[in-house]
Amino acid sequence: MTRENKAYFYALLAIACWSTIGTAFKLTLRYLDFLNLLLYSSFVATLVLFLILLCQKKIPLLRLVTGKNLLYSAFLGFLNPYLYYLVLLKSYELLPAQEAGTLNYIWPLVLVLLSIPLLKQKISGWSILALLISFAGIILISTHGDITGLSFSNPFGVLLATGSAVFWAFFWIFTMKDDREEVTRLFLNFGFGFLYILLTIILLHITGHAKFTFPLAGLAGSVYIGIFEMGFTFVVWLMALKYASTTAKVSNLIYLSPFISLIFIHFFVGETILFSTIAGLVLIISGIIFQQKLKS
Numbered sequence: 001m002t003r004e005n006k007a008y009f010y011a012l013l014a015i016a017c018w019s020t021i022g023t024a025f026k027l028t029l030r031y032l033d034f035l036n037l038l039l040y041s042s043f044v045a046t047l048v049l050f051l052i053l054l055c056q057k058k059i060p061l062l063r064l065v066t067g068k069n070l071l072y073s074a075f076l077g078f079l080n081p082y083l084y085y086l087v088l089l090k091s092y093e094l095l096p097a098q099e100a101g102t103l104n105y106i107w108p109l110v111l112v113l114l115s116i117p118l119l120k121q122k123i124s125g126w127s128i129l130a131l132l133i134s135f136a137g138i139i140l141i142s143t144h145g146d147i148t149g150l151s152f153s154n155p156f157g158v159l160l161a162t163g164s165a166v167f168w169a170f171f172w173i174f175t176m177k178d179d180r181e182e183v184t185r186l187f188l189n190f191g192f193g194f195l196y197i198l199l200t201i202i203l204l205h206i207t208g209h210a211k212f213t214f215p216l217a218g219l220a221g222s223v224y225i226g227i228f229e230m231g232f233t234f235v236v237w238l239m240a241l242k243y244a245s246t247t248a249k250v251s252n253l254i255y256l257s258p259f260i261s262l263i264f265i266h267f268f269v270g271e272t273i274l275f276s277t278i279a280g281l282v283l284i285i286s287g288i289i290f291q292q293k294l295k296s
Contacts, residue, residue: 044226
């Protein structure tokens with residue numbers, strides 16, 4: 001198998017895994033609240049990443065971690081998985097999976113906007129047009145097609161779903177400044193994220209606002225999410241980028257994921273996929289691709 005074929009193989013494998021996650025989130029949230037789901041899935045992801053480090057014989061790299069590295073990992077872990085998944089999973093509790101999952105895909109647009117103040121990048125008139133095209137898609141999905149009435153299905157849920165994209169974009173920007181080995185960095189990030197959510201639930205448990213629950217179906221879903229959303233699949237995607245001659249060749253394949261995800265959501269969650277969701281998704285991705293063409 002050539003390097004290019006390996007790149008496409010790993011990319012399509014990652015996309016296949018991520019396409020099931022909207023369904024996995026929604027089904028698992030029938031048995032667990034979003035706090036416990038994040039607790040168990042982040043623990044599984046941390047364990048999976050440790051095992052990958054072990055298999056790749058990269059454990060010695062952990063000995064090279066400095067105090068500064070740990071502080072940076074603590075910061076990145078606070079952004080993702082802690083804040084990002086807290087907000088995203090809560091949005092899945094409040095919204096249909098087709099809405100929460102699709103609205104989360106606006107993160108490349110948020111990345112463009114945040115790059116202006118954080119990376120000192122300029123934005124052109126054409127880039128603004130690309131953002132407006134995607135923004136129209138967001139409104140279309142959020143209002144179920146009632147653009148003129150602007151009647152949002154669940155305003156707080158929409159705010160959370162789009163807000164999760166902000167946390168992911170922040171995480172992406174700060175990760176660009178971290179040149180450590182990727183799996184080692186991910187392991188430390190998820191380790192800190194697990195500690196944050198554990199402390200959060202303990203504090204909320206003491207005050208009577210949360211409790212630890214252990215339903216078997218919820219735990220099974222958390223294991224699936226920890227492996228195929230957070231741990232294993234991130235490493236598979238990194239391998240796809242490693243083997244690709246150019247990242248653009250495999251990166252654009254990621255836009256298959258939300259469309260495939262809608263199929264899984266329809267058949268396994270039982271949601272009727274609205275035309276406004278599909279049309280809005282097309283607008284969002286069109287704006288993102290237009291923005292990428294302008295950048296290239």
